[in-house]
Amino acid sequence: MSTESVAWPSPAAESRSFVEQLHEWITTVDHKRLGILYIAYALFFLVVAGIEATVIRIQLIRPHNDFVSPQVFNRLFTMHGTTMIFFVVMPVLFGFANYLIPLMIGARDMAFPRVNAFSFWMTAFGGLLLYFSLVGANGLYGAGNAPDVGWFAYAPLTSRTFSVGHSTDFWTLALLVSGFGSIGTAINIIATVLCVRCPGMTLAKMPLFAWLNLIMADLVILAVSPLTAAQLMLLVDRYLGGHFFDTQAGGSAVIWMHFFWVFGHPEVYILILPAFAFVSEIVPVFSRKPIFGYSVMVGATVAIGFISMSVWAHHMFTVGMSFAANTFFVISTMAIAVPTGIKIFNWLATMWGGKIEFRTPMLFCIAFLFQFLIAGLTGIMQGAAPFDWHLGSSYFVVAHFHYVIVGGILFALFGAFYYWFPKMSGKMYSETLGKLHFWLFIIGFHLTFDFMHIPGLLGMPRRIYTYEPGRGWDTWNFIVTIGVFFQAAGILVFLGNLIWSYYRGKAAGSDPWDAWTLEWSTDSPPPAYNFFSIPTVQSRRPLWDLKHPEDPDWKYE
Amino acid sequence: MTNTTSTTLSAPELEWKLPSRGQVGMYALIAAEAAIFTIFVVAYLFYIGKSLSGPIPSEVLSPPICYTVCLLSSSLTIHFAAKSLRTGNVRDFGARWLLTIVLGALFLYGTASEWHRLIYKDGLTITTNLFGTTYYSLVGLHGFHVVVGLLALTTVMVFTIFGAVKQEHADRIDVLSLYWHFVDAVWVVVFAVVYLIGR
Numbered sequence: 001m002s003t004e005s006v007a008w009p010s011p012a013a014e015s016r017s018f019v020e021q022l023h024e025w026i027t028t029v030d031h032k033r034l035g036i037l038y039i040a041y042a043l044f045f046l047v048v049a050g051i052e053a054t055v056i057r058i059q060l061i062r063p064h065n066d067f068v069s070p071q072v073f074n075r076l077f078t079m080h081g082t083t084m085i086f087f088v089v090m091p092v093l094f095g096f097a098n099y100l101i102p103l104m105i106g107a108r109d110m111a112f113p114r115v116n117a118f119s120f121w122m123t124a125f126g127g128l129l130l131y132f133s134l135v136g137a138n139g140l141y142g143a144g145n146a147p148d149v150g151w152f153a154y155a156p157l158t159s160r161t162f163s164v165g166h167s168t169d170f171w172t173l174a175l176l177v178s179g180f181g182s183i184g185t186a187i188n189i190i191a192t193v194l195c196v197r198c199p200g201m202t203l204a205k206m207p208l209f210a211w212l213n214l215i216m217a218d219l220v221i222l223a224v225s226p227l228t229a230a231q232l233m234l235l236v237d238r239y240l241g242g243h244f245f246d247t248q249a250g251g252s253a254v255i256w257m258h259f260f261w262v263f264g265h266p267e268v269y270i271l272i273l274p275a276f277a278f279v280s281e282i283v284p285v286f287s288r289k290p291i292f293g294y295s296v297m298v299g300a301t302v303a304i305g306f307i308s309m310s311v312w313a314h315h316m317f318t319v320g321m322s323f324a325a326n327t328f329f330v331i332s333t334m335a336i337a338v339p340t341g342i343k344i345f346n347w348l349a350t351m352w353g354g355k356i357e358f359r360t361p362m363l364f365c366i367a368f369l370f371q372f373l374i375a376g377l378t379g380i381m382q383g384a385a386p387f388d389w390h391l392g393s394s395y396f397v398v399a400h401f402h403y404v405i406v407g408g409i410l411f412a413l414f415g416a417f418y419y420w421f422p423k424m425s426g427k428m429y430s431e432t433l434g435k436l437h438f439w440l441f442i443i444g445f446h447l448t449f450d451f452m453h454i455p456g457l458l459g460m461p462r463r464i465y466t467y468e469p470g471r472g473w474d475t476w477n478f479i480v481t482i483g484v485f486f487q488a489a490g491i492l493v494f495l496g497n498l499i500w501s502y503y504r505g506k507a508a509g510s511d512p513w514d515a516w517t518l519e520w521s522t523d524s525p526p527p528a529y530n531f532f533s534i535p536t537v538q539s540r541r542p543l544w545d546l547k548h549p550e551d552p553d554w555k556y557e
Numbered sequence: 558m559t560n561t562t563s564t565t566l567s568a569p570e571l572e573w574k575l576p577s578r579g580q581v582g583m584y585a586l587i588a589a590e591a592a593i594f595t596i597f598v599v600a601y602l603f604y605i606g607k608s609l610s611g612p613i614p615s616e617v618l619s620p621p622i623c624y625t626v627c628l629l630s631s632s633l634t635i636h637f638a639a640k641s642l643r644t645g646n647v648r649d650f651g652a653r654w655l656l657t658i659v660l661g662a663l664f665l666y667g668t669a670s671e672w673h674r675l676i677y678k679d680g681l682t683i684t685t686n687l688f689g690t691t692y693y694s695l696v697g698l699h700g701f702h703v704v705v706g707l708l709a710l711t712t713v714m715v716f717t718i719f720g721a722v723k724q725e726h727a728d729r730i731d732v733l734s735l736y737w738h739f740v741d742a743v744w745v746v747v748f749a750v751v752y753l754i755g756r
Binding site: 111112115183186187188190191192194195196197199200217221222223224225226228229230232233236237240241242243244249250251252255259262 | 573575576577578581582585586588589590592593594595596597600603604607608609683684686687690691694698
């Protein structure tokens, strides 16, 4: 039982030149450095895609606005969606998984460190490709700019006829390349969780974080691969003159929808499962209680993994499917609410009777709980096909999935940033700035996305670049855009807090939260080898056992 | 640190054995590849009989039974190659490994000659009709995997010739042969879809 770490003489970072340090970061195979690279990369694109969202909302602040042209508007919503999903949320979640999983399971690195580096650089290259379209999409055709076909790029918009130039090629190549990176990381996470756990850490004693990321990685394998296949087909159509999605030659536009959403819906769970993982680690620590219903949580996660593979066509109710298909996808969509609801009740039960500490990470997690619940409820509304026929492709849909991704995933993610920032940087963040960020962001979030449901109910379609006055949409759109500025201010406070605390923050120590998982047993930031000697665990809360030898957990598990 | 004196760990718990990361990683890769192939197979099945013009499969395709036997039997040879390396018989390993490569290359030759006939005699290319698009994509995707497998096998062969492959590498060879078995198993599906159901 040696979970302690030693104070290692810190290498004099200042004495090395910038080029040497840069070289170290670029050639690194250390899971912690790659984790930070993923996170920094994602934060950069968060700002880029956030600016795109802001421009979209400024364009829609009043009817007949002409802040940007219709063409630019199409490019903006395509780039915003693609960037946020593939180059912000996925990389940042992979970053946290990379950084934390080996530390939590008592390992010195991921199972395949070089595959890890390869995957990161593939993802990074994908993001570069997407944005290189701004200058490169012209090609020899003298036409084309950033991709403008929407983030799900329905056929036939992507055919050579309707998408001249290379903008769609950059879109599809970016997703293909970053998809290879995602699959590589998923393989790595699975092998790490299954094959390099420290002695004593059976599957039933793993932190929930590792469990949820294991299921997430399984979903990446099963869901991102179909996207890769679909992108290959699109490339065959565009470059080799194939007819997969060419209706003129008997091909089908609908099969692209199926292929895309076979990826697209599990993707939502790929994004939300790590958010669940953050909440499952943060809520118990700040409630001073172990997680309620550990094995049920694992079971619910596995159930979500299975069911999420069979709900994709609820994105396609308005396409016109058979009665049997509609019925099946309505029922499976409703079914997924059951394991998700179990999770919400488990988190509430964890908090129930606990000594709750309202630190910034916990605030974000509590907001997550309520917002994710509402997001799930509007999801069930649209899961009913007749309701969806009315509201499909309206702003109600936009409001719903932003409630999931911003209100759910992003809030949990901010919680994770504050919770693990002391571990990653060795410095404490500013609690005042953290709370300011929280309140700015929650006000902005609710202004924007609560009120966005209403124009949707009133019939405002998504992706329109402007609208007529007097349809009852004007006030709502104005409020929605005002909320964006609060959110932007919140993000600036957040980034400022990270930078300021990194240079000026107080030393955090190895275990500022009095937490229970192994990452808090080593230094902050952890040394390259993570643990001086590989720990041995006997329960789900090894640090509790260490701190309370008179009443260890393993006596009860 | 704590509880070391009053430890309740029983003996079986102290034995800490985890699955091999190479095997797990390869199975995960195979799952991902299987998902990619599934989408191409679904597209193939969906588009059977939907081509607006000829040629159609029954006119131009005949099951390549001989080359299929080559590829499938290479699964046997690689299995016995890996087995002989595990017992330390590097010479047998090399011979069987080489046989595997030859069988794989024969299969590729079969695909190449079929494509040559289809393109130059029957006038079927990837742009001709939906059958051409789906056929060349699916068979080509599989062929690409055979090529990648052959490159990996050849790399091992070169190392074997220079005497660098030893008994201790048996675990790694097992991981590589898993991939090769997968490539063979996919061919069973592709064969059934293209040459049996699709005709």
